[in-house]
Amino acid sequence: NAGVTQTPKFRVLKTGQSMTLLCAQDMNHEYMYWYRQDPGMGLRLIHYSVGEGTTAKGEVPDGYNVSRLKKQNFLLGLESAAPSQTSVYFCASTLGTSPTDTQYFGPGTRLTVL
Amino acid sequence: GQNIDQPTEMTATEGAIVQINCTYQTSGFNGLFWYQQHAGEAPTFLSYNVLDGLEEKGRFSSFLSRSKGYSYLLLKELQMKDSASYLCAVSGRSGGSYIPTFGRGTSLIVHP
Numbered sequence: 420n421a422g423v424t425q426t427p428k429f430r431v432l433k434t435g436q437s438m439t440l441l442c443a444q445d446m447n448h449e450y451m452y453w454y455r456q457d458p459g460m461g462l463r464l465i466h467y468s469v470g471e472g473t474t475a476k477g478e479v480p481d482g483y484n485v486s487r488l489k490k491q492n493f494l495l496g497l498e499s500a501a502p503s504q505t506s507v508y509f510c511a512s513t514l515g516t517s518p519t520d521t522q523y524f525g526p527g528t529r530l531t532v533l
Numbered sequence: 534g535q536n537i538d539q540p541t542e543m544t545a546t547e548g549a550i551v552q553i554n555c556t557y558q559t560s561g562f563n564g565l566f567w568y569q570q571h572a573g574e575a576p577t578f579l580s581y582n583v584l585d586g587l588e589e590k591g592r593f594s595s596f597l598s599r600s601k602g603y604s605y606l607l608l609k610e611l612q613m614k615d616s617a618s619y620l621c622a623v624s625g626r627s628g629g630s631y632i633p634t635f636g637r638g639t640s641l642i643v644h645p
Contacts, residue, residue: 454635459541461620461637462576469630477632509575516631518564518583518624524575 420445425510425525432500432532440495440528442510450513451493452477452522453485455506462509468493500532535559535625537636544642545611553606553619553639561626566633567595567606568620576620579606608641616643 426441442451449470454462464477468487482504484496493512497504510525536558545551557565564583568576582588582597582604594607608615621636 450630452632459637462622462635464632464634467630467632475628475630478634516563516624518566518581521566521578521581522568522576522622522633524577526575 422446423510423512423523423525425508425528427528428526429529430531432497432530434501434532436500437496437498438500438530439497440508440510440530442493442495442512442525443491444493444512444523445491446512446514446523447490448512448514448523449490450516450520451487452511452513453483453493453495454509454511455479455504456509456527457506465495465508500530502532504530505532506530535623535634537621537623537634539619539621539636539639541637542640542642544644547611547613547643547645549611550607550609551611551641553608553621553641555604555606555621555636557602557604557621557623557636559602559623559625559634561631562599563624563626563631565595565597565604566622566624567593567604568622568635570618570620570638572617579619611643613643613645616641 453465466485471490511522567579570576580595618638
């Protein structure tokens, strides 16, 4: 099992450009999450999905959109990138929401917006 | 909403014991988790607590008091490789689901 994978690992964008980050999991997990991590800010939830075809907003959703067309994939889109979106983005998944269903994280995507 | 507080940074000596505290306020508590994150890497799961008391896993233990909204992670026999950020996360109700919220993390520096 590959677990949770993220594509790409690094990316540099210019202000106003768009891009999509891909997260894939092969564990048949129902829940998937997108976080951003900034220095001193911990992990902040952007959007999450409780199953194929359903998404919901997290703590910091503005400027991002998501889609979960297939159970194993969770896409994060930036329509018009801004320097404030420079961050490390982590995807995670869980089987469900039982306390024993721990989160598995992908390796992260380091995004710089110039 | 949820509010989680943990110290920003701690230092300790190799071989010693260190306790990292986490206080929280949440609606619909469904569990508290501790993760370890080394610099430049993804977080990895360490432990979870649902009921009050101490959970022990080798050198690491985690304690929970739900009535006080308090948890701590205890690391014994510290090793240099334990230098990392330790994240406290609380699972609370958000809409119809239980969603984890993370604290800002505690950076632990272990020195010889």
